[in-house]
Amino acid sequence: MSHSNDNHQERSGPLAYMAGNSVAANLLMWGIIAAGLVSLTGLDREAWPTTPFYHIEVSMAYPGATPEEIEESIVVKIEDQVSGLDDVKAVKSVAAPGMASVRVQMDFDTDMARALDDIESAVNRIQSFPVGADRPSFKEMTNRMSMMRLIVHGDVSERSLKELAYQIENELTALPSVSQVEVSGVRSYEISIEVPLHRLRALGLTLTDIANTIRRSSLDLSAGSINTRESQVRVRTLGQNYDQQDFEEIVLLSGRDGTVLRLGDIAEVRDGFEEADLIVRHQNHPAVFVEIYRADGEQVMDVATTVREHLADQVIPALPDGVGVTMWNDESQVYEERADLLLKNGILGLLLVLIALSLFLEIRLALWVAVGLAVSGIGALAIMMAFDVAINTISLFSFVLAIGIIVDDAIVVAEYIQYERKRGTPGVTAAIRGVRRIKVPLTFAVLTSVVAFVPLLFIPGGVGEVWRALPIIMIAMLLVSLVESLFVLPNHLSHLHGPEWVPANAFDRFFARLQGRVDALLNRFVQGPLDRALQFATDQPAVTMAGAVGMLVLSISLLPAGIVPTTLAADVEGDIATVVLEMPDGATAPRTYEVAQELEAAGHRVIERLSRGRPGDAPPLLTGVTVTVGQGSRLGGGLNPEPTLNPQANIATIEFKLLGAQQREISTGEVVQAWREEVGVLPYVRGITFSGEVFDLGNPVEAVLSHPDPERL
Incomplete structure (x- = not known):
């Protein structure tokens, strides 16, 4: 009766239930795998993490103004308005010829969307900006760059290159996988009007008179609406001028006899580009950039594939003679190369772990330990999805790093279960006893590692955002590995061979002989050099302590001596x-x-x-x-x-x-x-x-x- 009660008590509890129930254990394992694979489809992919600077920039153009004028009429006014807002840490400004830039640095962890609205409202309350200044623009500053840069180049006119670049921009924006494309490296269009001074004097006009006439003659006006019996008709006058001929036809003066003096009669009107100090050359030819960005939720490989196919099928065959399009940089290639390299390293690390385990443990046990590592990595993908962590170089590196840490969880559980099996304990009972003996120390060991990575979650600023994926992935894999080691692995190891098992095929005999030789060499090392070293350390504590202190001093001295370089992060x-x-x-x-x-x-x-x-x-x-x-x-x-x-x-x-x-x-x-x-x-x-x-x-x-x-x- 007592033996029956002990057996019933041993088979009770969640660990015993999972160890003896193959359906439940496999269902949990496949549930973790399914959650990870489903999450994988929704994770963003990027070469490098997007880093917020916690800066908001207010930029404002004032054509023709000197830095001193911009500082007095724009910069100082913006600084006064934004410096008193909540969460503002510092304000840095640059007054350059024709341009003002005010960067507002916010406290870390500030709600940047709210801060952007507050700054925009504060600046828009300023009513004393110069008349000739453009409207201010606002943006949150990050390290975000275009994922692809196309260079349109050739020995053609600047206007032709620019129009071709904008045509490519429109075509790419219309693609379903691409949402943001911008043309850069170009000068803005400009209509310049030059009137000789002697003609102005002869007509009794000034440049201000001509500017006012042009302003009145080049605009669209709404004239209200007319209600009819069937509908409402909106009336609008269209007079906005866009090209050189439109401006040349503007009437400056008209006589009673019907004669008119047009702008083109006295002025030279040029339809060209603004005078900007911008020169772009690719392979010694004039060039224009087309920047392609990846929006949130878009996959870098999908965008890159769509763009490449459109370029090959539509853009390049239709290019005029002497014009080419070059893919200057492609983030998808960087992502693919880094991902392939890290995945190969991860697979190699997993293979080395499997080989090392097979030298000491039963091959089936080593295989299930390796499967547990893979399940932990796949399960961590679901945690990444929950915390909005993208797949990039940092996160892939974190996976490779985690393999060497979480492998200990499965190994210690496997060793205890194998020990029970070698004693002759039945399979399920051996799994239950083994996992129960190790559950408390294993849980505390994992929690200790988790606590070690928790502070990395609270690193402030851009550095914290760059390395945010590391602690999240490490903690996720540690916890998933703990669950897998306690609730899934024991059931799989309950089918291990007992002490009566004899290898029946060449494969098993090979590994049995290999493990026997490795075990003999290990025992020889333990009983020989290691035992003598431990005996010496025990008999001579002063020498042991002196050696430990000496190694500590030597290790610490390597840093100030410059032998071991220090850096926050390698370039x-x-x-x-x-x-x-x-x-x-x-x-x-x-x-x-x-x-x-x-x-x-x-x-x-x-x-x-x-x-x-x-x-x-x-x-x-x-x-x-x-x-x-x-x-x-x-x-x-x-x-x-x-x-x-x-x-x-x-x-x-x-x-x-x-x-x-x-x-x-x-x-x-x-x-x-x-x-x-x-x-x-x-x-x-x-x-x-x-x-x-x-x-x-x-x-x-x-x-x-x-x-x-x-x-x-």
């Missing part, structure tokens, strides 16, 4: 080597372009020198060159947002696109270093920055100087 190299040139203030765009061409020539010499040792049939190391005057680099940038400014004549960017990293032996860093050495010191430039990173966290140290007196500053 990630891309396939584009970039040089940002800054000339002294006052340099013209043509002069900046001349110096940029010198840097480009130095880069070509470096590529030629590095290509000499490559095989003759190898693809070229350099696949394209883009030079932009007026804009800085859009890659990298760290966690410090750059202000929105008009094109600056003293800034240029030279980009060398290299062969894919998988196809070349030379790293981007080596190309950048050789380029830096080839350029040397240029005394007539203010600064040159070389970079080969596609993602970084910015400069280690940045200093900002401020003083009320600009002259003293």
Whole structure:
């Protein structure tokens, strides 16, 4: 009777129920797998995480104004309005020729949508902006870049390139998988009107008179509506002028005899582009950029595939002679390469774990442990979906890192169950006893690891957003692994062979012999060197403590000595080597372009020198060159947002696109270093920055100087 009660008590409880019920255990396992696979279809995919800067920028154009005028009439007024708002941490402003940029830094974890509305309302209350200033624009600043950049280039007119780029933009926007496309690297259209001074004097007119006449003659007006018996007819006069001929036909003066003086009779009207210090060249040809963005919910691979197919089927065959479209960067390729690399590493790690386990444990046990690792990884996908974590380089790295941590959960459970089976305990009973013996220490071990990762969830700012996926995935895999090890794995291991089992086939005999040899070698090591080392450590505690302290001191000293470098996060190299040139203030765009061409020539010499040792049939190391005057680099940038400014004549960017990293032996860093050495010191430039990173966290140290007196500053 007592034996029956003990057996009944041993078979009670959720752990015993799951260990003895194959249907329930497998249902739980397949439920975890199903939840993960369903969540996988809804997870965003991106190469790098989108990082919020907790900055909101208010930009405002004031054509023709000096920085001093913009500071007094725009910047100071905006600063006064926004500095007193809730959650505002700091306000930084830039007054540049023709442009004002006010960046409002918010406290971490601020509701940015609400903050954007508050700032917009505060700025719109200002009624004293200059008459000639444009309306202010507002945006939240992030590290978000276009996932694809197309370059439309060729020896055709600037207008033709721009119109072709806008045509491509309209076609791509109409595709079902693409929602946001923008054209950049172009100057805005402008109608310029020049009237000689002697003609104005002869007619008794001023430029203000002509400007007022043009303003009155170029607009659309609503004239109300007319109600008829059947319907209401809206009346509207259409007079907005758009092209050169429309403006030339504007009547300035009219005589009583019916003669009229039109604008085209006394003025030169040109339909062209605004005078902006912007030069874009690709392979020494004029170029325009078409930027393709991925909206929330859109998959990077779906967008990229749709764009590539449309380019190949529709755009490229219809291009005029002398015009080409080049795919300059494609985030989907970066995502695919990084994902493939990390997945291969993950599979390799899983395989190594399986091989290591099979050397010491029964092969079926090792297989079920490996299955448990896979189930934990798939189950973590559902947690990622719940916390809105995307699949990117950081999250994939987290999965690879977690494999080496969670494998211990399944191993300790498997060892205890195998120990019970070797003692002759029946399968289900062995599984129940084994999992019950380890459940408390295993649970506390997992919870201890979870607690270790919890602080990473509260890292503030952009760095916390970059690494947010790491603690979420690690905690998710630890908890799912705990559930799988306690409620699923024991049932699978209840079918292990007992002590009476004899290998019946060549496969089992091979692993039995292999495990016997490994076990003998391990016992020899344990009974020999390890036992003597432990005996020495026990007999000589002073020597042991001195050695431990010495190792600790040596390890700590490696950091200040610089032998072990320290960094917040390692820079990630891309396939584009970039040089940002800054000339002294006052340099013209043509002069900046001349110096940029010198840097480009130095880069070509470096590529030629590095290509000499490559095989003759190898693809070229350099696949394209883009030079932009007026804009800085859009890659990298760290966690410090750059202000929105008009094109600056003293800034240029030279980009060398290299062969894919998988196809070349030379790293981007080596190309950048050789380029830096080839350029040397240029005394007539203010600064040159070389970079080969596609993602970084910015400069280690940045200093900002401020003083009320600009002259003293």
